[in-house]
Amino acid sequence: MNNKSIMRSLVSGAVLLSLISACDSKKTEAPATAATPPASVPAKVEWPAITSAVKKDPAVEARITELMSRMTLEEKIGQLIQPEIKFLTPEDIKQYHVGSVLNGGGSTPGSNKYATMQDWIKLADSFYNASVDKSNGRIGIPIMWGTDAVHGLGNVVGATLFPHNIGLGATNNPELLKQIGWATAREIAVTGLDWDFSPTVAVARDDRWGRTYESWSEDPQIVRSFAGKMVEGLQGEGGAKDFLNNDHVIATSKHFIGDGGTLNGVDRGPTQGDEAFVRDIHGAGYFSAIESGVQVVMASFTSWDGTRMHGHKHLLTDVLKGQMGFDGLVVGDWSGHSFIPGCTAVNCSASLMAGLDIYMVPEPNWKDLYNNLLAQAKSGEVTAERLDDAVRRILRVKIRAGLFEKGAPSTRSLAGKKEVLGAPEHRAVARQAVRESLVLLKNKNNLLPLAPKQKVLVAGDGADNIGKQAGGWSVTWQGTGNVNSDFPGATSIFAGINQAVTAAGGKATLSVDGSFKDKPDVAIVVFGEDPYAEMQGDVGSMAYKPRSTADWDLLKKLRSQGIPVVSLFITGRPLWVNREINASDAFVSIWQPGTEGAGIADVIFKKADGSINYDMKGRLSFSWPKLPDQTPLNRGDKNYDPLFAYGYGMSYADKNTLGDDLSEEGPKAAEALAEMEIFNRRPIDPWQLEIIGFQNDVVPMNSNTVKASSLTIQAVDREVQEDARRVQWNGAGNGQVALSVGNRQDFINYVKTDSALVFDIKVDAAPSATTFLRLGCGSYCASDIDLTENFKGATGKGWQTLTVPLSCYPNSGANFGVAQPPSEFWTQVLQPFSLITKGTLDVTFAKVRVVKGAGKGVACPK
Structure with a gap:
């Protein structure tokens, strides 16, 4: 069966039964696909007898x-x-x-x-x-x-x-x-x-x-x-x-x-x-x-x-x-x-x-x-x-x-052969796979493919980030904590673009934040999901970063300056990205391409003579959601109504029919959630985990175990693999563990709804000095609650859940701790969960969240 006939079969939904029958003398009667799983029936089901x-x-x-x-x-x-x-x-x-x-x-x-x-x-x-x-x-x-x-x-x-x-x-x-x-x-x-x-x-x-x-x-x-x-x-x-x-x-x-x-x-x-x-x-x-x-x-x-x-x-x-x-x-x-x-x-x-x-x-x-x-x-x-x-x-x-x-x-014959690991012929296969996997979803005014001989701005946090483009199961289990040097021989997306543009006499400039001095002819923005693997990658909806508009804002900023924008979206699943699609002239799902980022430049740029180098061949093998809560969403479902149907994907010869008017109402559902997860098996985007030692050494947690001058943090198992974090202070001086974010997050709706910070904690060694739970909103803005006695009382008693009403933070009703600025500023939070002590302490935490209504009637820690 050739590729074209496979795709026709996929779209028609008529082939599964014949394939099963080919390896089973007793034909099954089930349909090729089912809209929803049928109810269980107590009947014997024949499985195919397979000849190996x-x-x-x-x-x-x-x-x-x-x-x-x-x-x-x-x-x-x-x-x-x-x-x-x-x-x-x-x-x-x-x-x-x-x-x-x-x-x-x-x-x-x-x-x-x-x-x-x-x-x-x-x-x-x-x-x-x-x-x-x-x-x-x-x-x-x-x-x-x-x-x-x-x-x-x-x-x-x-x-x-x-x-x-x-x-x-x-x-x-x-x-x-x-x-x-x-x-x-x-x-x-x-x-x-x-x-x-x-x-x-x-x-x-x-x-x-x-x-x-x-x-x-x-x-x-x-x-x-x-x-x-x-x-x-x-x-x-x-x-x-x-x-x-x-x-x-x-x-x-x-x-x-x-x-x-x-x-x-x-x-x-x-x-x-x-x-x-x-x-x-x-x-x-x-x-x-x-x-x-x-x-x-x-x-x-x-x-x-x-x-x-x-x-x-x-x-x-x-x-x-x-x-x-x-x-x-x-x-x-x-x-x-x-x-x-x-x-x-x-x-x-x-x-x-x-x-x-x-x-x-x-x-x-x-x-x-x-x-x-x-x-x-x-x-x-x-x-x-x-x-x-x-x-x-x-x-x-x-x-x-x-x-x-x-x-x-x-x-054995291949053992130790350095030339085989990352061999050119292997990378060529991977580069071909990248080229054939790209799915073009929008191409306004036939922007793609691009002429390489022009000024090209390459922006976004995925542009020169091989770890991000590789995804999970890449050097580390979750794919986190890597830098480009951890992938010797690999090519970032920017590196591939730069090579193609420079060879044609153009100029490619890397600017993650999209700033520039010389206005570019076109901007390519590379963004998307950060790496994750099993368990830690589960999400509650199909909305892409519902609490962060940073990527969307970058796209809008570039377009507002009259610059055509090409979006290259890194993702491990179809996601609701209506806002980002609207803000793009061309939008390509590049999935998680691995180490051979140059395969993308092969497709999005023309040859020097203006002819197509490689066409867009990828077609969706997953349905793309129209709404953030549109899941499960599978071909053959009753009332099947995706944004992009299974099998969709444009070639360069296709006429674009997509405008800039997709509904952008989806995130409101996420914003109305009664619970905001901050840590569940891993920090939930956009939050990041870091430790800060007494020498002011800030160390992001980018591997299973990291150390600072006065504390150590490691991923440990509670219920499943690496779903909790153990933090040990050595008493050398002040040490802090914090779930942080670079841009302030608005907590005003949580402050007004009797919300509480709720987290699971296990104390294996009691604090030897005063220990604070801190809510931080910047260098000169912090509000602390003394948890010393709570931790001493919990020592050796296994896992417990602590509920701390947001109203317990000093002056929280007005400003979370500082009287002068307006409350709207001080409800913009950078560190919703932070533990600080200068003594020794051994705690493990899991499941950190802010829950609306959970603080009502709950006493403050004493």
């Missing part, structure tokens, strides 16, 4: 049987355990017979963000050599190392980073996915690793979900057409000579099943729809991935029909391994088994019995899980049959991957 390109080999099965006949119970249990590299030593591997290991997002050898490829290989060698050690009668089964390379090898500085999946979905080019998989596998192999936790085959249905950008499309068709090709690129083609050779790695389709259907777009929530809906919408990527021979499926955090996927025997065992015939292994996701009722991270036989084969257990006490499973196997709580099936599947994957023959990671 990787055939079961009797010789391999006999080898597995022989190995297992010699394995002790302890060795079998060890194969089920997957610790995180931070909590694992080579001696642990030998003692506990550990079968696999992972590094989480942002986790690196020695916790060094700049670990070299030799650091990776050295650690991989140490793990491998320990695993194959045959002393004391050990069989010596090679270990596997898995990593999240979801858009390239994101954990390694210098790797090629491709556009995130949402951008790739707009390309409608399945063969390109195969090339991306090939390039990604080669760069993983450079570090000596064996296994990629990719591709994500989610079909995102509610774009408030923070992982929407990891989905190729809201429609299963693109997902099905892409998933198998990505698997082939990563693993090689099933049955071919290059299958899982030294240039390829084990692939993982994830997260089984329905992660993209989570209720209200809340990460790890319940998947919506009956079983037929789950099959037809969320199963599509697994059908082609299994056809292409994917060796691993990762279980989802989500639940369906009241049962968490990590414990869903019907879906993991009966459907995936039974009806669909998957003979690889099922791996868990970041202690996902701990969500099963009655389970903990280190005690959960139920997941194994439901069909999980490997427990991903990143906790430091992972050995307790090993010991508990061992005891449960001895008691019969874990049956010998289920244990042997899990071990057989793990060994099958290891043998197919050639791990028994490949030798130590450092001995």
Whole structure:
């Protein structure tokens, strides 16, 4: 099926059933898409019986049987355990017979963000050599190392980073996915690793979900057409000579099943729809991935029909391994088994019995899980049959991957080859992907493509910011805390523009705030979402920065000076940007393009002779909202009414029909919200987290742990990964932690409605000196409340919620602390939450918000 026919099929909605039927002798009766998930019905649902390109080999099965006949119970249990590299030593591997290991997002050898490829290989060698050690009668089964390379090898500085999946979905080019998989596998192999936790085959249905950008499309068709090709690129083609050779790695389709259907777009929530809906919408990527021979499926955090996927025997065992015939292994996701009722991270036989084969257990006490499973196997709580099936599947994957023959990671053909990491041929694939992913939404007066020989102003905070254009899973887990030097070999959007313009005899000027001395002929403004990843990227509406008009103001300022404006919008999902579109002459969604920003200049500029260089080829694989609260919004919905429909996208030959008159009323709904979140798992835009030491050293929190002269802050787990922040003062002098913003935020409506600052706090060490909660509005404006006794009373008592009415701040009714200026000025807040002390203190906070009405009748802290 070629690209054009794929797009026609997507728009008509007529192909899904035929694709499923191609791999299932029992045809399904469900429609191609459903407007809304139908009600659950107690009827048997047939899933396709899939024939994998990787055939079961009797010789391999006999080898597995022989190995297992010699394995002790302890060795079998060890194969089920997957610790995180931070909590694992080579001696642990030998003692506990550990079968696999992972590094989480942002986790690196020695916790060094700049670990070299030799650091990776050295650690991989140490793990491998320990695993194959045959002393004391050990069989010596090679270990596997898995990593999240979801858009390239994101954990390694210098790797090629491709556009995130949402951008790739707009390309409608399945063969390109195969090339991306090939390039990604080669760069993983450079570090000596064996296994990629990719591709994500989610079909995102509610774009408030923070992982929407990891989905190729809201429609299963693109997902099905892409998933198998990505698997082939990563693993090689099933049955071919290059299958899982030294240039390829084990692939993982994830997260089984329905992660993209989570209720209200809340990460790890319940998947919506009956079983037929789950099959037809969320199963599509697994059908082609299994056809292409994917060796691993990762279980989802989500639940369906009241049962968490990590414990869903019907879906993991009966459907995936039974009806669909998957003979690889099922791996868990970041202690996902701990969500099963009655389970903990280190005690959960139920997941194994439901069909999980490997427990991903990143906790430091992972050995307790090993010991508990061992005891449960001895008691019969874990049956010998289920244990042997899990071990057989793990060994099958290891043998197919050639791990028994490949030798130590450092001995493999691509290991340590610097020229392969970020290789020119890989970056060329990424640059092509950028070019084909761009979606032109508005082109007034055919402004694009631009003539390069002119004065070009490039503005916006995304113009020369590779971290922002790369998005999440880029060097760090959330993609935050990076600077351009963290991406050696990469090209920022401005750098690409500057190269194209200068080569043609024009002049490109970078000015983030849009100021200039020499009036430009055209302005290109690059702006959009800041990086985020799972959980921390969930949002409450589709409004783009509803509390900040900074980008909109910049666009209006430039246009008011008679300068044509091109907007390049960085985003991980379609968002309500009516104001910004109105203020633009041309508007392009560039998604999150990765490291090869020059691909954008390739498209938006003409050749020197005035002809088109590359046309706009991208077409929306997600529907674009007309209203901020228009979600879920998916093709085929009843009363489907998007601003831009699924499949929309202009080429340069198309006539623009969009004016400057889109409704701008949307943000009022956001402004009327009863609750303003300031910190929920991460600082909520526009707020930023920083610490300030006694030496006046201001340190923004741009990594998991940062230090100032008198305090340290680190991301820690409360309910989910890194959803809280622990702050420790060392007593050297005044230290402050603050949620801050550069431009004052208007709190007047909160002051007038009995609002309160509400936050969750855990005090592990009482303050040794007076401790203040501060509300700040500038260098000479602050209002403090003494929380010393409150914190002393809370010490050692676990998590508590503090509610502080805004009326408690001194003189809050008039001016938040200073009598002279008018109240309207002093209700413009820069720091709504700040803790200050000069002594020692150890606190952890989470969920900071301002809630209307919450202060009524609540006493002030004493």
